[in-house]
Amino acid sequence: MTGLPSILAGVFAYAAVVLTMGSYSAWAGGIALSLLMIPVVMLTAEEAIKMVPQAMKDAALGMGCTPSQSMVKVVLPVAMPGIITGVVLAVARAAGETAPLLFTALFSEYWLQVNHPTASLAVLIYNYSGMPFENQIELAWTASLVLVLMVLVLNIVSRIIGRRKHV
């Protein structure tokens, strides 16, 4: 699933949301992007949960935890930095995606409205860079810088969280 071409997520959300709701919308874009994020988040969460030592799970069982109590009270707190790392990385990846948004959130010159087409940095760069006006091409460059910085910051944040409190 991690190898899913991002454009397919867009096509799927187009069929499932845009066609049924009758218009391009921020919702549809969100759904397309979350489809892309789910495998990354799931894989890292699974890894993080597997990393929790069996001895600790046994201790929880021995104390009289039900399996769900063991998960909530013992396993998840230990695995949480890893899980958050996965989420942050997935957000960073989604922030740079253009293809799935072209069929879903589309683009707009106006402020966010969840039921209507909405702007995104990635699509803005795509649209403006093709314009004949110097001014808009410069805006596209600026947006690229902002996007790169955002992804960089998210990656740094995920590193910091991931480093904390590993057992």
Next chain:
Amino acid sequence: MDTAPLATSDAPIDDMAPGDVVLDCQADQIHYGDFLAVRDSHVPIRKNQITGFIGPSGCGKSTVLKSINRMNDLIRGFRFNGQVHFHGMDIYDKKVDPVSVRRNIGMVFQQPNPFSMSIYENVAFGLRLNRFRGNIAKKVEKALRGAALWDEVKNKLKNNGLSLSGGQQQRLCIARAIATEPQVLLMDEPCSALDPIATRQIEELMVQLKERYTVAIVTHNMQQAQRVADQTAFFAVDISKGGRTGYLVEMAPTAHLFENPKQKLTKEYLQGEFS
């Protein structure tokens, strides 16, 4: 989820005198899948005494010990035929919730396994799990004192339990187990990961613990069994029927078992271990 039969039927246990059988484990057959791991082993555990389990590796000591608080239930293919009488009921009865069994019969493992949380929260864990309403701080202190760890950690209760030394971690695990005052405490080779000094501390601790609790301990160390155990159960492996099935050869007060064992097998094993 809240099955209280074990917790509420507390009448019989308080009437018991030290030395009475508080927990009677009758393991007729214990299987892992098709493999018969243990057969015909009857191990009575006496109140306020330490019961030692000895025997060669693979003879089923851990299997029997973990059967007593149903720790093996989650292992696929595990089957226990027999009974474990505790509080006048069989803990393998269908009506009994294994979770409530484990809350009444504590367990200390071979490898120290504190949770990745503060020392304080480690000890308070069982109290919170049982929704204890009283003064948690007091109980935590009492448990840490009971585990002979209080003086070493009283100024750093907020530190992570994993930051302690191995011996301290094991005593933390003991504190965690006794904080809820279980009636029986099971220990599976609790000293095998520790150095001689830490081992001595844990042994002294066990002797103190038996004043208030009933303890069953698996050990590979014959001297340790002699130093701490009141009763000793010797297990061996039977290879006569093709498999490697463990069984109880002999159980007796420790001094009897070591000085004049009734079974030839016990004698041979002890001679081998001491020569």
